Amino acid sequence: MKIAYIIYSGALKYGTANNFNENEDLLPFLQQKGLDIVAEVWDDPEVNWAKYDIALLKTPWDYHEKFEQFNLWLDKIQSLKLKLLNDYELVRWNMDKHYLSEVAAAGFDIIPSIFIAKGWNDDLKPFFEQLGADQLIIKPCISGGSKNTLILDKSLANENKAQVVELVSAGDFILQPLMPQIQEGEWSFIFLNGTYSHTIIKKPKAGDFRVQQIFGGTIEVAFPEQTYIDIAGKLAATFAPDALYTRVDGLMVKGKFMLMELELIEPFLYLSYHEQAVERYYRALLEQVERTK
Incomplete structure (x- = not known):
């Protein structure tokens, strides 16, 4: 089974811990274990995706910045019948913080959240009351790495509004209390x-x-x-x-x-923070490969 190990073309910003760098050492580890696995940049137009059986998402860390393109890429590799890890339905569901x-609704405790839709242009003050907090975090529903994530202060709600309106012009956002x-x-x-x-x-x-x-x-x-x-x-x-x-x-x-x-x-x-985690990852991946055969 040929596996595409999906990365992106940008910098990988996590360092080494406990003599293992997840971004640099995991792929060689999996290759040394005998897996037929090769790194591929997800938006590289030169990649022949048809030659792969599995696409393993590892560091496509710019997908939220190229959201439409990423969705088209998912559609493409799905049409080629590649198995995606994690699977297509799950990835699409998890992309949006809605x-x-x-x-x-399933009864789990989450940080209290309010969603505001693209194009919102109203009063910020009620959100502080609804969430019972003097400071709120606002972030895009489709985001990563704290991009466009801000703290809003109740005392500055009027001043903050113009900035929030500008942000929300690009898409839906989620508001949550700044939890101490x-x-x-x-x-x-x-x-x-x-x-x-x-x-x-x-x-x-x-x-x-x-x-x-x-x-x-x-x-x-x-x-x-x-x-x-x-x-x-x-x-x-x-x-x-x-x-x-x-x-x-x-x-x-x-x-x-x-x-x-x-x-x-x-x-x-x-994976470098538990002595067995890298091996566990390999074993879990091997199980997924066996299910694909």
């Missing part, structure tokens, strides 16, 4: 073929809310209580039952796990 409404628990860390539970692998906590640098390393955030290994693993596992099993990889991100709020996002398209999986 999926969080479905998660909430982000300073304690965002939890990421990683599952491979539905089986729990490991957990890390990402913390922002002092004075920031963004947990990504490129903004000065830090990462540490976490050992959560089984109760929280079970909740994250139920989310994975409910919404991504056949996924090769699932990352469940959220905060601990008064002893309760509250979902921020399900990462099912191209998440960094922090």
Whole structure:
């Protein structure tokens, strides 16, 4: 089985941890294991996709910036009958943060959220009241890497409106309270073929809310209580039952796990933060390959 390991043409911004760099070392590791797997840039017009059996999404990190093109690419490789990991339906569902409404409707705890539609032009103040917060986070429904993500302050709602109107002219946005628990860390539970692998906590640098390393955030290994693993596992099993990889991100709020996002398209999986995680990833991928034969 020939596997296309899907990347993008931009920079890969995560470094080495515990003598393993997920962006640089995972592909050679999989090749050394005997898999017929080759890196391909998803929007490279020279790629002959028909020669592949499987497309494994790893770092197509600019898909949200080329959203229409990415959807056309998905349509193309689906028409060629490539198996996509994760699968087409799941990826399309996960692209737009409106999926969080479905998660909430299923009875799971999520960070309180309000969606505003493209072209919105109204008063910001009611959102602070509805979400019970003096500061809100606003971000695109189709986004990644904290792009176009802002903090809105209730005392500056009138001043912020023009900026928000400009942002929303490009697409739908989601509003959420700026949760103080982000300073304690965002939890990421990683599952491979539905089986729990490991957990890390990402913390922002002092004075920031963004947990990504490129903004000065830090990462540490976490050992959560089984109760929280079970909740994250139920989310994975409910919404991504056949996924090769699932990352469940959220905060601990008064002893309760509250979902921020399900990462099912191209998440960094922090494979270097557990001594068995890289091997687990390979075994999970091998199972998916065997199912394809």
